[in-house]
Amino acid sequence: MLVTLLLISIYYYLSSCYINTSNDGSHYALVSAIVNKHTVIINDYVKYTGKVDYAVKNGQFYSDRLPGNALLMIPFFAFGNLLELMHLDILSNHIPIQEVTVILLPNICGVLGILFVFLFCKWFNCSYQKSLFFAVIYGLCTLNVQESTHVFSHAPSMCFVLMAFYFLVISPSVYHKYFYVFVFLLAYATIVELQNCLLFLPAAIYSIQTKKINFKLLKANIKVVVLSTLIFFTTLSILLLYNYIAFGEITLKSNKFNPEFPEEQSFLTSLSGNFWQGLDFLFTNFLNREFWFHLELGVQNNIPGLFVTSPILILSFLGMIVFFKKYTKEALMFLSIILINVFIGAFHKTVLTRHIFTITPFLFLPIIFLVNYFREFKSKISYYAFCLLFVFLAGFSCYRVFYVTHTYWGRDISNILPFTKEFKIYLAFLVFVMLLFYFGLRLRSNKLKKQ
Secondary structure, eight states, X not given: OHHHHHHHHHHHHHTOOOSXXXXXXXXXXXXXXXXXXXXXXXXXXXXXXXXXXXXXXXXXXXEOSOTHHHHHHHHHHHHHHHHHHTTOGGGOSSSSTHHHHTTHHHHHHHHHHHHHHHHHHHHTTOOHHHHHHHHHHHHHHSTHHHHTSSOOSHHHHHHHHHHHHHHHHHOSSTTSHHHHHHHHHHHHHHTTSGGGGGGHHHHHHHHHHTTOSOTTOHHHHHHHHHHHHHHHHHHHHHHHHHHHHHHSSOOSXXXXXXXXXXXXXXXXXXXXXXXXXXXXXXXXXXXXXXXXXXXXXXXXXXXXXXXXXXXXXXXHHHXXXXXXXXXXXXXXXXXXXXXXXXXXXXXSSSOOGGXXXXXXXXXXXXXXXHHHHHHTOSOHHHHHHHHHHHHHHHHHHHHHHHHHHTTSTTOOTTSSOGGGGGHHHHHHHHHHHHHHHHHHXXXXXXXXXXX
């Protein structure tokens, strides 16, 4: 497992690129201002936003992104500062070196996504080998590749939501410590991408259905409600405080003051798009069938829907039927998570496939039930035919995801592993983490000896 995750993380890192769009530029501008200037005003870094993904008020420039992603980037940005301080920035071929080190955040989030897909497979009674196999398929054949190679908010959002629901599923009850881990992770996911707050609803329904909550335990329930509310609003207050410091008002929308997108001034106007067109763009592209066959058209903001980019997900979609029969409560929860994100994504004024990336592992996981269904099928011919189809769709998905990743903004398919020249930074980070781990163990050992 460790070797597999390490190899995939290297692949993700080598496939990464520097800050090259207004979206990741806006996150980077915010973390630069916070760390270097101790402010949320990005006047000195507004160039990174391309004057697209930014906000302006009273003549000052701000990021229009939620702060959750930028806050997660701080340790990696600081690692770049540390390398500069130690005169090790010569390890990089790029200035500033922080544009290289921050990419480690989505790399790690993508790898954690693979790990928790593996853990979910194990929870669904898959063998170790099968779980590892499906986790690798998820890691190579879905847009997990692309979102792990740039500092958009989607990889952290997926990672925190997936981890949150794993801890909810394995929690024996709402009175267990794992439930509070779930609340915190999903709360933080909310300040990364705001729509994640709506996922508390399917979580509550699932907790009731699985009897994780006992309504007869009044005092215990009051404690759970109070602590969960405290965790949620304490975490949400980070967003409210950020917006108040930046814009001088209590608001959940950090993009409210973006002059380029006036529809973002309210939730109603931002969700005033054509639902059916949006749904088609997110999944099937029947209205743009040229994307099916002409790969060069389905790039940048025109990345095709999930079933076109990763046709392996079609099998997973079919697996939902078997999933419902074996794990009805979990299937309903997964479906609710998917539907909430899809409705928001399809109704959005600007529809982009990456807007629903958070649901990808939940959409992918039912594939294990379809594979098991055909394996138990009496006809061996049907099973082998299915295996052939699986291999073909997995191979094509892997290639198509690879293509859209390496033809994104500022990229060229001729330079398939852009960060090969930055591999020394990856190794430096690996050594740094190992040293932290070593000294952490030494410190713990010394404390135990004193006790």
